[in-house]
Every structure is written in C-alpha cells, then in structure tokens.
Amino acid sequence: MIESDRLKYHVQCRQADNGCQWSLRVALRQNLGYWEVRRVGGVHSCLAPTMSQGHRQLDSSLICRVILPLIQSNPSVSIPVLQGAVQASYHFKPSYRKVWMDKQKAITQIYGDWKESYNKVPKLLQALQSCFPGTICDLSVKPFYDGHLLVRDYSMFDKVFWSFPSCVKAFHHCKPFVSVDGMHLYRTYGGVLLIAVAQDGNSNVLPIAFAIVESESTESWSFFLTNMRRDVTPKDGMLVIFDKFQAIKATLISDDSGWHPPRAYHAYCIRHMAANFLTRFKSAEGKRYLINAAYSPSKAGYEWNMDALRGVSPTIIDWAGHFRKEIWLQHCESEHRFGHITTNLFECINVVLNDTRYLPISAIVRIMYKRLQKLFVTKGREEQSQLAAGCQFSQRLLAAIEKNGEGIPKMRVTHCDRRASVFVVEELEPFEGWGAVPSVFGYRRARVTAAYSNPSTIRAEAVFKVYEMGFSPIPDESMWAEWHGMRLCPNPVMRRKATRRPVSTRFWNHMDETE
Template identity: 35%
Template sequence: MTSQDHKKMTSTFMSNYILGMVSAQPTIPISLIQERISGQLNYKVSYFKAWKAKQKALARVFGDWEESYDLLPRWLEYMMRFSPGSHYEFVTTDYKDQYGNVVPDFKKFGRVFWTYKQCCDAFNYCKPMIQIDGTFLYEKYSGTLLIATTQDGNSNVLPLAFAIVEGETLGAWTWFLRLMRVHVTRKQGICLISDRHATYEPCSYLFEQRLAAFRGRNTAVRQWINGISNEKWSRACDVEGRRYGHMTTNLSEAVNKVFRDARKLPITALVKCTYGRLVEYFVQRGSAAAAQQRAGDRYCNKVMEAMTKNATVAQSHIVRTYSIDRSRFEVEEGFNQ
C-alpha cells in the first residue's frame, strides 16, 4: 500500500468516525473530536480540519442549511409518532421570485413552535411558575430561540416549550404564549416571569420609595404603573409566595446555556437536540426518583432537607395550643425543658 493510499484510507475512516460522533451528539465540541481522534486513531488533526469535517458530517446527517428547513416538518412528524400528544406548529409566508411573483410550490419559513407531551404532563407536578426568555441564533441564518422553563419541587429545571421566531417582537411573544396556553397548560394562577429587571430590592419599604419616585416621572408612567400590582414588581410584595423566591429569568438563562452549541446548528439539528436533551433529563430524573421511592422516601430530597432543617430549628421553640380544635397556636422562641 502506497503512502497516498494509506492517507486516503485514514481520511475516509476519520470522516466516518466523525460522522458517527456527530450523529450521536450534534453539539459535540471540536476539541472533543480532536481528543477522541488522537486517542482512538493516534492521529493529530488540526482544529480547522476537525471543524470542516464536522460541518460535512452535519450536512450528511441533517442536510445543508437550506435542506434542513425542508427536513424539519418530516422530523417533527416522525418525533410525534414516538411522543404522541406532543405538538408543533409552523408559520410560513409566500415565496416570491426576483420579480415579486408568488411561486406556488414553495413557502418561506416564518416561525416554528414545538413542545413535548412529557414536559406538559410533568408541569402538572411542578411549581405553577413559568419563566420565558429569548436568545439569538448563530451561524448562517438569523433568528431567536424562545424557551419557556419551569422548576420542580426538587429545584430541577424543566424546559416546557420552544419556538424559533424572527426576533423578540410583541407579535412573536404573543404567538408563543398563546400556543403555550393552548398546548402546554390551561392551569390558572400561573406566575409568569418574563425578563430580568434593572433593579432588585427585597426590602418592601425601600421598594415603595423607589416605586414612588418612578411614578413621579410623568402622568403616563404613573398611570401605567398603577395598573400593575406590586407583587409583579418585587419579591418583597409577593406575600402569597407565587414567585417561589424567583426574581429573574435565571432558569431560562440556564437552559439557554445548555443549548448554546445547538444554536450554531441547522434548524433540524437544533430541534432534534432539544428532544435528545429532554430524553436524557427524564431518564436521569426518573431513575433518581425511582431510587428514592425504593429507599422509602416519601418526598423529594429538597423537601426532606427543608423538613429536617426546620425540625432541628423547631426544637428550640415552645408551642401552645389556643383553640379546642387545635387550629390556633402560639409559637415562642426558647428552649424546651
């Protein structure tokens, strides 16, 4: 075998090896590709060559950027066969040629929304709180990925729904929230946290001072603020605890970081990545919950830790009953004898 033949065979084997990695993990970092090739094949590959090979592998798996848009509806239909009850929805516009004439056989992509039934079912057992946030897409085409996120009783993050839209416009957000109300949950009394506020004030007195100063700017601002209840502005006024201690969209921002690399992929690869990550989530969390049940735990770890902590603190309190039906008590800090 000539050196040229050996080089060609090595290149082909390496391409197939990278194809396998990308098929299993579309968001695999270039550095990890280099590391695996070096360890498995004893061959050093430059960052640029590994990047180029990954792009070719992505095109083979998901099609190129244009073809990926054609593939997406078929992949979503395929996904729904294995996840019945999930939902997706497209918005398209007419495609026009260079002369402004509508081409009947083609449509232009506008928006796409998708959610998985397992996430919608799980939300029934989570906090009635949803955080929403948007983040830019990278690479060839512009757009924004919208994500709705919640949190379960064990403080685990759960993505609920996704959408790819033209940007964080009023129309895009209205469309996204409407579809969530129809296809994710019809539960009432949900706390919706939409964006990070410029200020954070846990003290109700200082909050009232700052809000009064804000109201004094002009009549229009005062009228607008007066139409919004204080608990929607500050955690200090959330006497019912509907925010569950959350002031910002930190949950959605955490999910955005998880899908950071996926935002560089063709659209079908991005959507497929959300499916794969959520499969991992349910397998891991389900296994952990099953182990807790086998161990005889009645509540999740977070609740058990809080109950243990509160029980320890309560040992130094004195409780007196103040009603025959034991519905009223007096609690005094001190030490039980």
C-alpha cells in the first residue's frame, strides 16, 4: 500500500523492491457512488513462491461466523468440509491450519475452555444430583503439585464415574447382559471414555454407565466396573461381553470384583478374537472356521468347524484350546448370551458418540445427559403407542416370527421339548390354508422364544418400562448452586502434544474390514 484514504487507493506489488513494476490506482466517483480504476502501471514480472487461495482479511471472526453452526450440529466435522463452507461464502479458501485453529476457537465459544471445563465438573455433577435425585457420581482426585510444592487450593482430576437413575431403573427391564469398552478422547486433553451398553427386549441399544479415565489400565477398569456393579447392575446371573483386553480380564477375575459365576458370566468378543487370530496365523480360511465354530448353536456344528480348522493347521487348535469354551462358544453359554457374541452394541454407540470425543470434559457429561433425555422421550412414545395398539410383544419379536414363518408352511411339528429347545418336524406337501393351522404357529413361536430365553423382557409392557422414568431438564448454569470445594485442574499427563496435528491413537486392523 503506497497511499490510501476514503477517496483513493494506490497500491503496488509486494515484490516492488525486487524490480516488479506492477501498480494500481483507484478512486471513488462520489457523484456516481462507485470506485473507478484510474491507472494500471506495468505488468507483474515476479513469481510468487506459493499460490495462496486465502485472503488476509478473511480473519478468524469471519471464518467462525460460517463454521459455528456446522460445529454446533457436528463437532467432529472435518476441516475440508469447513474449508468448503468458507469458500462457498467468501469465494476464498483459507489454509487447513487456519481453519483448524478457528475450529478450536469455535468449540471453545460453544462448549467452553478445555482447562476450565475440568473445574466445572464438580459443579455440574452437583447440579445433576440436585435436579435429578438419584444421579450416581464418583469423582476421584489427586493432590496437585507445582513442581515439588503442594498447591492446597487445587486438586488434580483423576477419573469420574456417573450414571443416571433412569438408566439404573431401565436396566432392570433389559436383557441381563452388558457390553463394555472404551473410546479414546482427542484434542487438548486426552483420556478414555468408558461405557457400558445394555439392550432392551426390542433390541434397542441403551448406554447405562459412563466414566472418563486417564487410560485403559487395570486401576481404571476396576474403578469403572466396581461402581457399575455396586450401583447400576447388581442383579445376579448377568453376562458381561468384552474385547479380551487384559485390564478388563484382570478386574473381572479379581477376588473381590463381584463378577464371578454364578453372579456374573464372562464372554469374549469373537470379532476381536478373530482379529488377533488373523494377525498371528495369517489365514483367512482359518478365521472363517473359527468364527463359524463360535457362532454354532450346537456341539456338532462346533466340532465340524474345529475339524476343518485342524485341517488348516494343528497349531491353531492348540491356540484355541487355551480359552475356556464357555467364554467364546455360543452353544456353551446360549442361555446367557441372547445371541450376542461380539461387542457390536458398543461399536454402535461408538459411532453415535464419535463427535463427543473432540469436546471438553464437562460438555461430554452434558451431551450424554441430553442425548439420553431425547432417547427416552422418543422410545417411550414409540412403545406407548404399541401398548395403545394392543401389542403384547415387542416389534422385533413379531418381525422375527414373521421372518421365521416364511419357510415353515410345509412343516408340521411332531415332537416339542421346550426345555431342551428340541423340535421334531416333518415336511408336508403344501395345501391351501395350511398357514392357519395352530401347530405351525406354535412351532414358529417356540422357535423364536428359544432365541429369547428371558420372555419377560420381550413383552411390550417391559420395553415401555425401560423408558418410563425419563429425565428432568437441566437448569440454566446461572441457577446452579455454588461449589465450595477445591478448584479442579486437569492432569498434565493427559495433555496431548501440540507440536503437530492430532494423530488418532487407534490401530486399524482386520477387524475394521467390512465382512
């Protein structure tokens, strides 16, 4: 810029000192109300070292104005999508780094500062317990040191567990099993979000307990599973499915865990077992036989697949023999598994909650509450309408009956042993009206009921009771009671390195391939 005022601008090339002769002079035509180019001097004889698609006046305030609504709806929105939104609005494309920095500013505007969010956690939990009595919270802190000096007015965040009374009551009417796993958190401070997932009689997925910890250590899993066993899932005879992670296994088999048979049963996720198998033996054919053996509902089917696996490699049989059969084979623990042999329920929740891993810790707690609040309202209305329509069983069960009935019109039941789930049928020639014979419907119903070995959870009334309690609204933050305890600060160990773009800590393997 050579000269500028409210009536004229005179500019020259940035490379003028290197001999470039380009310049431009514009002036305002006041009587006509527009700017006019008066003179263009010379041509560019320079070559810019880089081609920039941005603009120096496209600052963070303008970028935030565009990307703020996108981040509010989806905090995990990618940077290229945000770049495209800015380019569509201003016809300039800012750099990746510039948009990434502005995204962090936008998240701070919406959800608050990461460091300060740790100090909000005790106040938020106190507010939840006040507006929603029965909310379960367990906050663990450590002394905070500045170098070698103890800071008495501060405590350092260690881990936190929470669950809501609606989730505790809902689990009494769900199938007696849970799937547990962890989800890594990113951005300024890391950590792991531990979640326990249940399922109602209509196959709806329901998270029931949460914890944020530093890492998936034995101490962290013991903290989570102990709180969950004591306050959320005290019923006996339930099943816990996990991914064969050693820290979870060590916690479950400890003497005072409360997760021992017959109070609780354990099961490995077959997808994680198959992924470990493929990493070790590099045999896709063997992996297929292993999965088929795990899913087989009968001992004969299991033995056939194991014989085929032995033909692939006898070493594989020795490897599989190190695992207790009831912990990975469906036919050994069929009455507890309800057809589940993987942690896919958690993976469903992982996808839904993927955007929360980029948020401050206090925002994670609030978003979990609001999403559960919305889920209970939506599912509660759906099940209430089913009861009003006179349905006695869940829609998932009725759909399974219809599907199983498609191939049965030529069958007749000659023997029925419900306890052993053994049915003897004979194939008949089709004739008109056979579908209305009661024995056929009885077979169809018995076949499906065998898959749902706990009939009380599949009734429409039981499914409605899962979502009957609901959630109270959280009052505005200005109405929360003051927190008179120590100020809370984050653990410096959990702070992620800021030397480059955040890198995912997840290792992708064969389990992530679509089968």
